[in-house]
Amino acid sequence: MLQGVRHGGVKSSGCSDTKIMILFTAEKTYLLGLTASNWIAITATCITAFIVIVGLFQWASSRKAHMQSHTPIIRTDYRMPNEETEGYVKITNCGLGPALLKEINIYINNKKVLGDLSNASSEAVKKIASSSKGRLEITELQNFQEGYPISRDESKIIIKFFLSGLNSHVNFQNELIKQSVQVEVKYKDIFERSYVSLDPQPGKAL
Incomplete structure (x- = not known):
């Protein structure tokens, strides 16, 4: 019958060897003279x-989409008068967000008409009506302070x-067409971006 062999007083150095190997590997230099620790x-x-x-790219994309979803678009509309209905000039916000008015200017033959709105x-x-030889009666006029808000789909009369x-x-x-009457609207959005609309556009009829 075989007897077990007793190993007395001998300790294994396996763990120490492993530690030494790890330290050696960590300090060994590789590409560009950098150690494993450096590369990690x-x-x-x-x-x-x-x-x-x-993260920054996603934030910028999200902010851009948010700003685009609040972009205002101001359009000027003209209605010609007849025997039964009034004529008018009005501005409408056809965009997605509120517009903050900065100024509104009237041009005749590319020359700005002086005075407030x-x-x-x-x-x-009056100048157009005098050339048309008609009797004019103005029934409504508007002035807008700088920063006046116009909401989405909202319209405001300039003159009636x-x-x-x-x-x-x-x-x-x-x-009106012959003398090239145009309305210029300068405005901004809630993010302080500035815009300018000019209606009708040069070369386009009312």
């Missing part, structure tokens, strides 16, 4: 930087008027 630190830094860049629009309509007289309505529209 560099890799961790690169991963962290990548995560931050991706109510005076300028009144003078412009009656015109009477034989062929005066046809003549009025012809003179």
Whole structure:
């Protein structure tokens, strides 16, 4: 019968050898003269930087989409008067967000009509009406302070008027086109981005 062999007083050095090997490997230099510890630190830094860049990109994309979803678009509409209905000039916000008015200007033959909005629009309509040989009655005028808000799908009258007289309505529209009357609206959005609309656009009819 075999007897077990007793090993007395001999301790294994396996763990110590493993520790020495790990330390040796960690201190060994590789590419560019960097140790494994250096490369691990560099890799961790690169991963962290990548995560931050991706996060910033997603934030920028989200902010851009949010800003686009609040972009205002101001359009100027003209209605010609006739024997039964008033003519008017109005502005409408056709965009997705509120518009904050900065200023509104009236141009005749590319020349700005001086005065505040109510005076300028009144003078412009009077000038066109005098050329059309009609009797003019202005029924509504508006002034808007800087920063005045116009909500989505909201409209505001600039001027409203009656015109009477034989062929005066046809003549009025012809003179309006002939003298190239335009309304310029300068405005901004809630993010302080500035815009300018000009209606009708050069070369386009009312």
